[in-house]
Amino acid sequence: MKRGEWGIVIGIGVVVVAGMAWKSFQTTQSDKKDFKIPFYSTASPDLQARAAELMRRENCRQCHTLWSTRDPLQAVPAPPLDGMGSLKDEAWLYTYLSAPRPQDIVPTRLKPEYRHPSLAYLPDAERRSLAQYLASLKVEDWYLAEVKKVEFEKLTGKDYVP
Numbered sequence: 001m002k003r004g005e006w007g008i009v010i011g012i013g014v015v016v017v018a019g020m021a022w023k024s025f026q027t028t029q030s031d032k033k034d035f036k037i038p039f040y041s042t043a044s045p046d047l048q049a050r051a052a053e054l055m056r057r058e059n060c061r062q063c064h065t066l067w068s069t070r071d072p073l074q075a076v077p078a079p080p081l082d083g084m085g086s087l088k089d090e091a092w093l094y095t096y097l098s099a100p101r102p103q104d105i106v107p108t109r110l111k112p113e114y115r116h117p118s119l120a121y122l123p124d125a126e127r128r129s130l131a132q133y134l135a136s137l138k139v140e141d142w143y144l145a146e147v148k149k150v151e152f153e154k155l156t157g158k159d160y161v162p
């Protein structure tokens, strides 16, 4: 090859490498936290399957958002369950789900038909599974303040002032 030809080959090589570097830079950028879903569960696949079945049967999504989805026909302003395990621990959740009057624990501002129903009638094992699963629903630290804000606003109907 002539010298000029080598120049062209090297030139093309530089462009290709620079292009690859730019692409990988963009990919790392889009991996940044703002584009990631901040919610995750630490539950075993077995617990996830049992809880999913219970929550389907008990219609939790009629009022609550979970994995960012809810029943689109319902408009009850209940706090989302996403990230619940970073707000409340398993013992608290078990007590809440077992309470004959949950509103004694979390006060309500809603009409009776929109309030969280007592699940005290469920078998103990089912309430335990639900509590264990809800406690496994975590949120990344960088999004925790947002989850607290939404919970406060849903429960009180007021703006959150940190």
Ligand code: HEC
Binding pocket: 054, 055, 058, 059, 060, 061, 062, 063, 064, 076, 077, 078, 079, 081, 084, 093, 096, 102, 103, 106, 107, 108, 109, 110, 113, 114, 115, 116, 117, 119, 130, 134, 151, 155
């Ligand atoms: C009829 C609507 C409705 C259904 C169905 C419902 N909830 Fe609720 N839930 C609420 C509302 C509203 C609140 C807030 C307290 C209140 O107003 O009673 C709440 C509160 C909660 C809380 C406490 C939230 C907090 O931030 O303190 C948990 C946990 C919860 N619900 C879990 C569940 C689970 C699990 C199911 C299904 C087994 C379920 N809920 C079914 C409406 C509902």
